[in-house]
Amino acid sequence: MVCASSPRVRTPVSSRVHGGNGPATSVARMRAVRCVNGAVAVVDVPEPAGEGVRVRVVSAAICGSDLHLLQWGLTATMGHELAGLLDDGTPVAIEPIAPCRTCGPCSSGDYNRCVEGPAMVMGVGRDGGMAEECLTPASSLTRLPSGIAVRDACLVEPIAVAVHGVRRARIAATERVAVVGGGSIGQTALVASQATGATVDLEARHDAQRAAAERLGAGEVGDGYDVVIEAAGTTSALARAADLCRPGGRILALGTYWDGVELPGLVVSMKELDVIPATMYARVGPSRDFDVAASILAERSELADVLITHRFPLDAAAEAFATARDRAAGAIKVVLEP
Ligand SMILES: [Zn+2]
Ligand SMILES: [Zn+2]
Secondary structure, eight states: OOGGGOOOOOOOGGGSTTOSSOOSSSOOEEEEEEEETTEEEEEEEEOOOSSSEEEEEEEEEOOHHHHHHHHTTOOSOOOSEEEEEOTTOOEEEEOOBOOOSSSHHHHTTOGGGOTTGGGGBBTTTBOOSSBSEEEEOGGGEEEOOTTOOTTTGGGHHHHHHHHHHHHHTTOOTTOEEEEEOOSHHHHHHHHHHHTTTOEEEEEOSSHHHHHHHHHTTOBOOOSOEEEEEEOSOSHHHHHHHHHHEEEEEEEEEOSOOTTOOOOOHHHHHHTTOEEEEOOSOOEETTEEHHHHHHHHHHHOTTHHHHHEEEEEEGGGHHHHHHHHHOGGGTOSEEEEEO
16 A cells, blocks of 8 residues: 555656766656657656655646647646655545635635636646656645545546536536536536536537447437536537527536637527636535545546546656547547656
8 A cells, every 4th residue: 555566657767858867966856747848758857845745646647738738838847637645655636736825715715716826736837746756735635535546536636627617507406417528527527517416418529538428427418408518618619508508507618718719699698698617626615626526536436447548657748648639539538657
């Protein structure tokens, strides 16, 4: 259970960008995935030092956001979907944000809206989890319920995104829900909606996505839904969501709109649809979206097998990103195992 037996995959040092034996100093080094000249590279960096709890990363998944961040010239170590082991061997998932805990939004539990903004997000404004180790605030640790393998627990983060959205949209057990988009956020939105007791259908572009949704119990999409979840992040998916809603229904806008998106204004106003955006995760009273997500992952034992389509050692990060980018080839969630 402890350190020595962790299932790490090692590949030769020669495949590192800055390999070799490292400088002759006392600073320990490790491998980390960063953006170098717009491309993914595994680089040799100092082990993280400073405040926080050290986590030895076991699984770090690639998110659609990571593909966008590459274009934005990210300087931090990548990765915000991660799980690992504490020094004493405790398996944890990590809520990859370090909010200030004192501002107005933080005080009310909406710490995803913290005044710190993107600077608080691992893999965006701070070093992330695609590395051998990372440092995180103790408040970000989520102890795993029994039954979840730490190598699968990188899924807690995308499930938490969906749980947060489902809570924002106040989805009820009696409602009919449709999901537009079959990527990992569409699939986790399906599962988080099902957890409320609602009946959920899903529409996806690719065969592998449709097959995954079917395995998770989604039905074929019809019309007249109480809630439609937009999980593709595109103008066409948002228009499709508006069409699928009943008059007076809600659109949960769960995509991340990097380049903006056009609102299907006429349909939205004629049907008086509520459009509800959601980002990251927070807490409702003492109940953290992250903890709810971990319990969903524990309850749905088939989830990891359905969603994690590929696993790569950290040194194969470039190949892993290429696989994640090629959705038509069947990738849903691609995981790096440092
Ligand atoms: Zn993500
Ligand atoms: Zn704050």
